[in-house]
Amino acid sequence: MKKRSVISMMLLFAAFIGVIVLFMQKQGAEHLVYDDEQQGLNKQIVIYFSHVVAENTPKGLAAQKFAELVEEKTNGRVKVEVFPNGSLYSDEQEIDALLRGDVQMIAPSVSKVTQLIPEWQVFDLPFIFETYSDVEKVFTGKTGKQLLSMLDKKGIKGLALWGNGFKQMMSNRRLLVDVRDFAGLKFRVMPSEVIERQFQLLGAKPIVVPFNHVYESLEKHEFDGQENTVSNIYSKGFYQFQPYLTISNHGYLGYVVMVNQTFWNHLPKEIQEKIMEAMQETTTWNLKQSKMQNESELALMKQNDRMHVYVLTEKEREKWKKKFTPLYEQFRREFGDKLLQQIENERKEAE
Numbered sequence: 001m002k003k004r005s006v007i008s009m010m011l012l013f014a015a016f017i018g019v020i021v022l023f024m025q026k027q028g029a030e031h032l033v034y035d036d037e038q039q040g041l042n043k044q045i046v047i048y049f050s051h052v053v054a055e056n057t058p059k060g061l062a063a064q065k066f067a068e069l070v071e072e073k074t075n076g077r078v079k080v081e082v083f084p085n086g087s088l089y090s091d092e093q094e095i096d097a098l099l100r101g102d103v104q105m106i107a108p109s110v111s112k113v114t115q116l117i118p119e120w121q122v123f124d125l126p127f128i129f130e131t132y133s134d135v136e137k138v139f140t141g142k143t144g145k146q147l148l149s150m151l152d153k154k155g156i157k158g159l160a161l162w163g164n165g166f167k168q169m170m171s172n173r174r175l176l177v178d179v180r181d182f183a184g185l186k187f188r189v190m191p192s193e194v195i196e197r198q199f200q201l202l203g204a205k206p207i208v209v210p211f212n213h214v215y216e217s218l219e220k221h222e223f224d225g226q227e228n229t230v231s232n233i234y235s236k237g238f239y240q241f242q243p244y245l246t247i248s249n250h251g252y253l254g255y256v257v258m259v260n261q262t263f264w265n266h267l268p269k270e271i272q273e274k275i276m277e278a279m280q281e282t283t284t285w286n287l288k289q290s291k292m293q294n295e296s297e298l299a300l301m302k303q304n305d306r307m308h309v310y311v312l313t314e315k316e317r318e319k320w321k322k323k324f325t326p327l328y329e330q331f332r333r334e335f336g337d338k339l340l341q342q343i344e345n346e347r348k349e350a351e
C-alpha cells in the first residue's frame with residue numbers, strides 16, 4: 001500500500017514536470033504570436049512591428065510596404081502588424097520590449113542604439129554624409145553590415161538600415177545661421193552622447209526628450225530649438241511652434257531595423273529568406289522615397305507664410321564643420337580611425 005502510494009506520488013510528480021516542460025518549450029521555442037482570427041491558425045506567424053513616427057513618413061511608409069511584401073511573398077503565412085506613433089511603445093521603451101519578446105520588430109533611430117553599442121555613434125557625427133548616395137552606399141555596404149552584426153551579441157538580429165533624411169535645425173527664437181546663434185539656447189536631442197556634445201560645442205544646452213513628448217514639450221516651451229528631418233518636423237507639426245528653419249543637412253537620421261534574435265532563430269529558413277527579400281526591396285525603395293518625401297514636404301512648408309526658411313551657404317557650413325572637429329577627435333580616441341576611414345572610402349565609391 002505504502003509502496004503503491006509512493007509510486008503514484010512519483011507518477012504525479014513526473015506528470016507535473018512534463019506539463020512544466022511542455023509549457024516552457026511552448027514559450028521559449030516559439031515566441032511566435034498567432035493571429036487567432038485567421039484560419040490555419042497554427043500555421044500563421046504574426047510579427048508586431050512597433051515604431052514611433054507618423055504613418056506618412058519614410059519609416060511609416062517603409063514599414064507598411066515591408067508588411068505588404070512579406071505577406072505577398074509568404075502567401076499570407078507571415079503577417080506583419082505595424083503599430084505607428086508609439087501606440088505600443090515609446091522610443092524609450094521599444095528596445096527593452098524587443099529584448100523581452102513583447103514585440104518582434106522595431107526600427108529605432110541610430111542615436112537610440114548608441115547606448116547599446118557605442119560604435120553606432122559614428123553615424124551621429126555631424127557631416128559624416130554629404131549626399132543621399134553616400135548614405136545608400138554606406139548603409140547597404142560593408143560598414144552597414146559590420147555595425148548590424150554587432151547587434152548579435154545583444155540578442156538582436158539587425159536586418160537593415162533605413163533612412164529618414166538629413167537633419168535640419170529649427171528654433172522659436174531666431175534663424176540659426178552662425179555657430180554663435182546657438183549660445184544659451186536649450187535644444188531637444190535624442191539620447192546620443194555625440195549629439196549632446198555637438199550642442200555643448202555650440203554653447204547650447206541639450207535636453208533629451210523622447211520623440212512622443214516633443215509636441216507636448218513644445219506646447220510648454222520647454223526648449224528653444226531642435227534638430228530633425230523635414231519629414232518629422234512636418235508630419236508632427238513641430239514647425240507650428242518653431243518657425244525658424246535652417247536647411248543645414250548637418251546630420252543624418254537613419255534607422256536600425258531589427259528583430260528579436262530568439263524569434264528570428266526559430267523561424268523556418270525559407271521564411272527567413274522571404275523576409276530578407278522583402279527587407280532588401282523595402283530598403284532600396286525607402287532610401288529613394290525618403291529623399292523625395294523630404295524635398296516635397298520642404299516645398300509645402302515654404303508655402304506657409306509664418307515659416308522662415310534659410311538654406312545654409314557652403315561657407316557657413318564650413319564654419320559649422322570646423323566647430324565640430326572635436327567630435328571626430330573624440331571618436332578617434334575612443335574607437336580608432338578604422339571605421340571612419342572605411343566610411344570615407346565607401347563615400348568615395350559613391351561619387
Ligand code: LMR
Nearest residue numbers: 052053109190211228232
Ligand atoms: C527622433 O527622436 O526625433 C526620431 O528618432 C524619431 C524617429 O524615429 O524618426
